[in-house]
Amino acid sequence: MNKMLSDETIYKKILKSIVEHQLPPGARLPEDKLSEAFGRSRTSIRKVLQRLALERIVTIEPNKGAHVNRPSEQEAQEILDSRIMLEPLLIPEIMKYWSKANSKYFRAMLKEEKQAEANEDQAALIQLTAQFHYELAALSDNSVMADFIQQLCYRSSLIIAVFGSRHSVSCDCGDHLELIELMDNEQNKQAQDWMKQHLIHIKSSLKLGVSDGQKINFQQLFANSE
Numbered sequence: 001m002n003k004m005l006s007d008e009t010i011y012k013k014i015l016k017s018i019v020e021h022q023l024p025p026g027a028r029l030p031e032d033k034l035s036e037a038f039g040r041s042r043t044s045i046r047k048v049l050q051r052l053a054l055e056r057i058v059t060i061e062p063n064k065g066a067h068v069n070r071p072s073e074q075e076a077q078e079i080l081d082s083r084i085m086l087e088p089l090l091i092p093e094i095m096k097y098w099s100k101a102n103s104k105y106f107r108a109m110l111k112e113e114k115q116a117e118a119n120e121d122q123a124a125l126i127q128l129t130a131q132f133h134y135e136l137a138a139l140s141d142n143s144v145m146a147d148f149i150q151q152l153c154y155r156s157s158l159i160i161a162v163f164g165s166r167h168s169v170s171c172d173c174g175d176h177l178e179l180i181e182l183m184d185n186e187q188n189k190q191a192q193d194w195m196k197q198h199l200i201h202i203k204s205s206l207k208l209g210v211s212d213g214q215k216i217n218f219q220q221l222f223a224n225s226e
């Protein structure tokens with residue numbers, strides 16, 4: 001029934017299920033069951049799980065296998081606090097390199113965000129909003145900082161998936177377009193303030209403390225894998 005799925009497709013399907021809570025935090029991700037469900041070898045599944053582990057979406061422990069990461073409330077707060085501290089600081093660095101081409105590129109990305117929002121595709125929206133932040137950070141001339149922000153964004157994606165509401169990624173926390181416009185107008189200070197307030201809003205939209213623990217039927221969950 002399953003055609004050969006690419007690693008990328010399997011990655012996206014598992015990520016989507018995690019973000020949409022069909023695979024809740026702490027859920028076990030057994031290689032054999034996933035291998036059956038996707039009709040792919042355990043080696044392929046392991047590769048996908050390792051990629052998710054690198055992004056801190058999944059944890060892999062010896063003898064325990066892979067599980068959906070379960071960020072603690074404290075970890076959630078610390079990650080958002082780190083972003084609140086760092087991302088506004090990078091704005092002046094980004095502004096040094098900000099060009100018309102950059103503006104056009106990020107505006108196009110916002111169109112995709114709007115589309116995902118219109119489709120109520122929460123998984124895509126979480127991915128796209130994280131991508132907006134880390135690609136912006138990558139414009140600064142500091143690759144160490146850019147990598148660090150990227151890691152924080154990946155970890156935030158899981159936190160928003162676990163603790164967030166729809167408000168965590170929607171316009172309620174401020175439209176990314178406002179930031180692009182401030183940067184186009186070289187309003188350095190306002191752009192920094194905007195970023196800080198934006199991240200503070202995201203932090204306050206999190207609902208810390210959720211329950212989980214149901215049994216998962218992987219065959220059924222991924223039955224419609226085309």
Ligand SMILES: [Zn+2]
Pocket residue numbers: 129132133176198
């Ligand atoms: Zn944002």
